[in-house]
Amino acid sequence: MTNCVHCGISFDFYEEGFLFIESNHIHPHMTAAYHMMNDYIAYMPYTSFSTIEDELNRLKHVADLRMGLSRTNKPERLIDLKTFELRFHEKDTVNLIQHGELVSYLQPIVSLQTNEVYGYESLLRTTNSHVSLSPGKLFDVATKTGLHSLLDQRARETAVKARKAKVPAGLKSFINFLPSTIYNPDFCLQHTFKIVEKYQVNPQDLVFEVVETEKIVDVIHLKTVLDRYKKEGMKVALDDVGSGFSTLDMLEMLKPDYVKIDRSYISFCDQDQNKIDFLKEANKRAQALGIVTLAEGIERIEEAQVCKSLGYDLGQGYLFGKPAESPKMTINIG
Structure with missing residues (x-):
């Protein structure tokens, strides 16, 4: 269960507070500015991020070092030096991942046979107009x-909330x-299942897509x-x-309900026989397994037109609509 202890747990960077270090190799010359809590943990007050930067440079060669921040002189959470340093240097993005406002944009997925909307893919965006990430x-x-589990959880919750608010029942x-991010499905997916229950979304309307x-x-x-x-x-x-x-x-090994064919085989497939041959084979094998095919x-x-003629069930792409905060309910491609 590697990293489970950090799953969904944030780590905040305060502009002032207390910096903690923990190591089996703390020596007196390292701790002139620190107060010792015990033989392994020491802390010091700081009033700017530049102090943390200085300490990172000074202590980067200490073996087995863990660091953490707190608003008080009691440690909240200590993480390894490498992870701490990475998060510190990306602290603005880390803060956005942990606490920023997120929203799901919705891109239509259509039936290639009828051009009717079949469902929407939820795509993560930030609502902060000043952030271009x-x-x-x-x-x-x-x-x-090490925050990918947390971000993945937030993205899934954002998608379920958007679905509840904007997507009619019956559409996928x-x-x-x-x-x-999922080490133990029975444990790690409970957050998602609780969110689905919280927003009273029909589980049968949800398609979880490996990305x-x-x-x-x-x-x-x-x-x-x-x-x-x-199972849910x-x-x-x-x-x-x-x-x-x-x-x-x-x-054959995974037997998904849907298969999305990589866009590289779709782009200009009308002009490439090798792509058409692959699309034929993919659709043939999927249909034999009862899998719905989607050309993205x-x-x-x-x-x-090529994908429709080959028997593909669904299509997705800019031809039908770009991702948007408000879903496109009807499709007109001329």
Whole structure:
């Protein structure tokens, strides 16, 4: 259960307070400005972030060092030096991850046979107009600083809230999740299940979508995660099939309810026979397993026509609508 102790737990940077260090190698020459709490923990007051920066430079070679901040002279939480340093240097983004206002933008997913809205994918955004961070940047910093579980939880809750407020019952909500944040599905997913219950959302309207398929290294564990969602009456989707390690063979092993074909096979597929051959094979194998197929990244009418002719069930992309805070209810592609 590596990192479970930090799952969903924030770590705040106060502009003034007390800096704590903990190590088995605390020596008197290190602690001239510190007060000793015991043989392993010392603390000092600070009044600016520059003091913390100075201490990081001074103590960076100390073995087994843990650091933490508190508003009082009692420690709140201590983390390893490397993680502390990463979070400190990204503290503005870290603060946004932990406490910033987040919102879900909704991008329509349509039936290729009828052009009717089938559902929406929820995509994380920040409401702060002065912050230009992309969701990719947020998750990159969250991963580096050990806050990816917290951000993933917040993103899922934001998506469920948006679904309750803006998406009619019966339409599907595709909600991204990072399987690397889920160490024990029975425990780690309780937050999500409680949120679904809190907002009284029908579990059958939810599709939880794996978004880091290029990093799948433990297929058995991922199947356990997907099965746990299914046990609660929810659907699951495999994203970016055809990219990286997310191969067609994964369909047989994981048996998702939906499969989203990587946009690289959709772009200008009308002009590339190799792409058409892959799309045919993917749809054939998915249909044999009873999996709904979704072509993502459709930007041109010709691409939609190819996917429709090949029997794909659903489409997503700028042709049908860009992500927006208010969902697009009808589709008109001419």
